[in-house]
Structures are given as C-alpha cells and as structure tokens.
Amino acid sequence: MENRVEELRKGLGMNQEDFAKAIKVSRQTVSSIETGKYNPSLELAFVISNFFNKSIEEIFIYERSKNDEKK
Numbered sequence: 001m002e003n004r005v006e007e008l009r010k011g012l013g014m015n016q017e018d019f020a021k022a023i024k025v026s027r028q029t030v031s032s033i034e035t036g037k038y039n040p041s042l043e044l045a046f047v048i049s050n051f052f053n054k055s056i057e058e059i060f061i062y063e064r065s066k067n068d069e070k071k
C-alpha cells in the first residue's frame with residue numbers, strides 16, 4: 001500500500017519527530033509508515049487522516065493485486 005504521509009508532513013514543514021509527537025507514535029513508526037514497511041492500524045490511519053484534514057483514501061492508496069480479486 002502506498003501513502004502520501006511524507007509528502008503531506010513535509011508540506012506542513014514538519015519533521016518526523018514533531019509529526020510523531022502530534023499523532024502520539026514513535027518517530028520510527030512514522031518512518032516505517034512513510035517507507036511502506038508498516039501499514040498503520042485503522043485507528044492510526046484515522047488519526048493521521050484527521051491530522052491532515054483529509055480522508056483516509058486521500059492519504060493511503062490501496063491497489064488490489066490479482067491475488068486479492070474474487071474468482
């Protein structure tokens with residue numbers, strides 16, 4: 001799953017540490033989300049979307065793979 005977290009965070013002029021404090025997670029969690037190594041829980045995705053005042057779909061881009069499609 002791709003996301004726009006880094007783009008949106010940088011657009012606000014925030015570093016990872018300040019953003020992490022604002023959403024109450026570790027800087028490492030922010031880094032892992034931004035690099036796609038970690039997909040946030042639904043609750044954290046809502047926190048992030050509320051922080052940026054955007055819908056979850058505007059931040060997190062999910063593309064179904066061929067394996068996910070119903071047969």
